[in-house]
Amino acid sequence: MAAIEVDGLRKEYGDVAALDGLDLTVEAGELYGLLGPNGSGKTTTIEILTGQRTPTAGEARVLGTDPVTEPIEVRRSIGILPEREDPPSFLTPREYLEFVGDVRSIPDIDDRIAEWADVLDFRGILDTMSSDLSEGERQRVMLAQVFIHEPDLAFIDEPLVNLDPLMQSEVKATLREYCADGNTLFLSTHFVEVAEQLCTEVGIIADGRLRTQRDPATMDDGLLSAYETEVAREVSPQ
Template identity: 65%
Template sequence: MPAIETTGLTKEYGDLDALSGLSLTVGEGELFALLGPNGSGKTTTIEILTGQRTPTSGTATVLGHDPVAEPMAVRRAIGTLPEREDPPSFLTPREFLEFVCEVRALSDPEDHVERWAERLSFVETLDTLSTNLSEGQRQRVMLAAAFVHEPELVFIDEPLVNLDPIMQEQVKRHLADYCAAGNTIFLSTHFVEVAQELCTSVGIVSDGRLVATCDPREFDDGELLDVFVAEVDAEREAVVG
């Protein structure tokens, strides 16, 4: 059974087609990237797959669950990190992550919090109010919140935003190791180099349509960018034409 499968997924906002017949399959253990320009439908896709939005038409399954009919079952089974989301400013990372552990009904929440703070290098700020953390520190806390219950599937919107180069490399290694252990990660990005370096499979979207899928490891440096630009240009010409 695929970790994720969509068939003819559409989302309309008045006259705007945010998604147009999106069909894709993500296998278990994949590190999959939905790659596309800003406004291409990446975030809308994640919001539908995580039960936050209802599609206009089409179907989807996430770990065997329908995110429309069973949104709570999906949310219990996955981890999510939306783009530009911060921990509550009035809580420390420890308090926030312990709350996440309680919601997830984890035993020994302190052990989970300490382990993920160590993995993502923010042990020294566990008891600092989140409002006093840098953007990069807050991003690490939110990454920990997505992974703290060690779900089979994690959705991440722009995983490396606000991280310094050293922490970017650390997070990249963590994502690769997580999938090597048999878990699945679905990330969205508009950075071709992130998709090429991290992922085992890439879907290219433009104007709400899936225009290509590929294994990014088959391309040399720069070649995937050429494919991305060519596919996006071809889709836009087809839409305009």
């Protein structure tokens, strides 16, 4: 069964179409990357798939559920990390993750917090006020909240933002392991190298439409060349 199915998705903001008939399919177990320039529709796609926005037209299924008619059910089943999302400044990472545990009814939350603090190397700041954390430390805490309830599907907007090279390597390994266990990851990025190094399937989006969707390893001229070609069509005469 496909983890995500999108058919003819359109989202208009006044006279502007952020999505213009988007079609895509993500199979269970894939590490899927939606690659495109700023303003291409990546964030809007994630917001619709996670029940945060209503499309103007089209349909979507997330783990077999419609995120428009049943947004709460979808959000219970998935992990989400929007771009530039931070833990509340007035809580410590431990307090924030305990709150996540309460909201998601995680019975062994203390053990999960300890596990993810080790995986993402923030055990030493668990009791530091989030307002005093670096951007990279806050990103690691937010990545922990994505996976702490062991979802079958996770959505992450720019997963490696603010992370140093060593932590980027650790996070990449963690994301690969998550999918190797049979889970599905949908990430968005405008960095070609992130999609090429990390993803098993990449969709290139430009001007609100999916231009191509392929395994980057099968692209004869490489993902960068395909990206340059497809994005160039955005500004070419139709």
